[in-house]
Amino acid sequence: MATKERIIPKNVLLPFVLITSLFFLWGLANNMTDTLLAAFKRIMSMTDSRTALIQISCYGLGYFIFAIPAAIYIKKYSYKSGILLGLGLYLIGCFLFFPAKLTGNYFHFLGALWVLFGGLSILETAANPYIIAMGPEESGTRRLNFAQSFNPIGSITGVLVSQVFILSSLNKAGAEERAAMSAEELQAIQGAELNSVTTTYITIGALLLALWIIIYFVKMPRTKEAGGSINFMPTVKRLLKNKNYTTGVIAQFFYVGAQIGIWSFTIRYAMQELRLEEIALPDGKTAEQIAANYYIASLILFVSCRFIFTGLMKYFKPGNLLTFASLLAIIFTLMVVFVGGQLGVYALVGISGCMSLMFPTIFGLAVKGLGEDTKIAGSGLIMTIVGGAVITQLQGLVSTAVDNVSTTSISLPPGINMAYLVPVACFVIITLYALKVANKH
Numbered sequence: 001m002a003t004k005e006r007i008i009p010k011n012v013l014l015p016f017v018l019i020t021s022l023f024f025l026w027g028l029a030n031n032m033t034d035t036l037l038a039a040f041k042r043i044m045s046m047t048d049s050r051t052a053l054i055q056i057s058c059y060g061l062g063y064f065i066f067a068i069p070a071a072i073y074i075k076k077y078s079y080k081s082g083i084l085l086g087l088g089l090y091l092i093g094c095f096l097f098f099p100a101k102l103t104g105n106y107f108h109f110l111g112a113l114w115v116l117f118g119g120l121s122i123l124e125t126a127a128n129p130y131i132i133a134m135g136p137e138e139s140g141t142r143r144l145n146f147a148q149s150f151n152p153i154g155s156i157t158g159v160l161v162s163q164v165f166i167l168s169s170l171n172k173a174g175a176e177e178r179a180a181m182s183a184e185e186l187q188a189i190q191g192a193e194l195n196s197v198t199t200t201y202i203t204i205g206a207l208l209l210a211l212w213i214i215i216y217f218v219k220m221p222r223t224k225e226a227g228g229s230i231n232f233m234p235t236v237k238r239l240l241k242n243k244n245y246t247t248g249v250i251a252q253f254f255y256v257g258a259q260i261g262i263w264s265f266t267i268r269y270a271m272q273e274l275r276l277e278e279i280a281l282p283d284g285k286t287a288e289q290i291a292a293n294y295y296i297a298s299l300i301l302f303v304s305c306r307f308i309f310t311g312l313m314k315y316f317k318p319g320n321l322l323t324f325a326s327l328l329a330i331i332f333t334l335m336v337v338f339v340g341g342q343l344g345v346y347a348l349v350g351i352s353g354c355m356s357l358m359f360p361t362i363f364g365l366a367v368k369g370l371g372e373d374t375k376i377a378g379s380g381l382i383m384t385i386v387g388g389a390v391i392t393q394l395q396g397l398v399s400t401a402v403d404n405v406s407t408t409s410i411s412l413p414p415g416i417n418m419a420y421l422v423p424v425a426c427f428v429i430i431t432l433y434a435l436k437v438a439n440k441h
Contacts, residue, residue: 007143012134015220019134020147021211022083022127026120027154028161028204029090031263031299033113035162036197038267038288043193044106045175047400053110053393062117063124063385070122071379072232079133080220082126087212089119094205101198104190112201121382128363129378134221141318141364145310148360152303159296161200167288169196174277235376244437245377248366251433253384255358257391258426261419262333262351264392265399266298267291269348269416273340294345298352309357318361322434329354329427336420337413344417351423358430365437391426395419 008016037051074082093116100108131147132140171189178186239245270291271277277287309321332354335347363381370377402415412418 007135007139007146009135012221014218016131016134016147018215018218019083019127019130020150022087022123023147023151024154024157025090025208025211026123027151028158029116029120030260031155031158031295032162032166032200033117035159035167035267035288035292035295037264038291039162039166039170039193039197040106040109041268042170042174042288043190045178046106047396051396054113061389062114063121063388064383066118066121067125067379067383067385068376070125070382071376073122074126075375078220078222079126079130080215082122083130084212084216086119086122086124086126087208087215089122090116091119091205091208091212093117093119094201094208097198097201101194104187104194109197121385124385125375125379125382128360128382129367129374132364132367133374137368140368141361142310142313144360144364145306145313145357149303149306149310152299152306152356156296156299156303159292159299161204163289163292163296165200166196167286167292169193170286170288172286232376235373238373239370239377239380242370244368245366245370245380247433247436248362249380249384251430252359252362252366252381253387254391254426254429255355255362255387256385257387258329258423258430259355259359260388261391261395261426262348262355262423263295263298265395265416265419266295266348269336269420270294270345272414272416273345274342294349298349301349302352302356305353305356306360309361318357318365319434319437321357322361322437323431325354325357326427326431326434330424330431333420333424333427337417337424340413340417362430362433391422395422398422 033054036054040046040054041051070082070086073085093112093114096112096115097109100112127147128144131144135143170193173181173189178189181189267288268291271287274291276290309325312321329351332347332350336344336351339347363378366381367374367377396419398421399415399419402412402418405412
């Protein structure tokens, strides 16, 4: 009986620890990228919709394009092969920041991020179902929630790294001041700022290379789904007929979109609602650094609640917990839009607690009982991370459009506030999915 209750079997403890470290590492990359929106907005004086191209490159072109090829590769070879391939692309993407810095071209940085996030797509396609397969199926969702609990720890680390090594190096000059500078003065400032970005990513790349070598030499468990014929189209047809899976894919698309959209503009929202660019700041601190503290608070709440929800799954059905969390997220997000100020910022932090169980829970419920189809199914769920590009870009467009509206007859909240109506719609869809599966799982 005790053996059945173990969510991590003893014979896979070391592989589990190594694979779980990857959850930490892609959390690091994801949330460093979120802070890049604020960094590049200042460095290159860009609009919200233009900086959101970072998320299109990462989540649209990176995650979406690589997911299915990754699943086919993993199906043909093994989970370990996929993990080594994904980790390799991740570290190469980090090293590509150096040639991007030499050109100073924004689109070259986007190219480096595309390679990096292609690697993350492969890692997630391999690691999520692999964790589920490392033990009894009935504890798979709990096991994935536990492994995913280390993802936001990586996210917190990513924000701290960005805050200390990137955001702290930003020159306080705004867009108007930069426009008035000579070309030489502006180039010198941007060069120093981009150098901080590049050095940070190259250092991470070196650490990833060391981990790649360790995983290469450690023996990983082979699961019953490892290797074998691919049968891609028959698998896809079976999955499309599986309503539990297809509705899970839809819910996951809107969840990822909501999460990335909410976190991508957290720093911008906090800067605006707390008027950080209008008040005196501590010496050596930028508005972005101060606002990033609320982002870190969001991630701390996220990781804390993920462990809490993992424990609660021992007593409550995952579907019921998902329903509760998504309804609370709707309330908090509406406060972000219409209340604003310090209370709006606190509500924005609170959303992260609600989101903490959503990704692994939706993933675990969607692939339950799929057996040999799990690898291909996992790629479909990872492809939904394209929602991060779609929803973030939509939020950026809403923000820019509202700010450009000039009317005295309608009094609207600021554009960045109104942009959070997009995640509200996402959480409504997740709530409908949660209600649908609540009584089934």
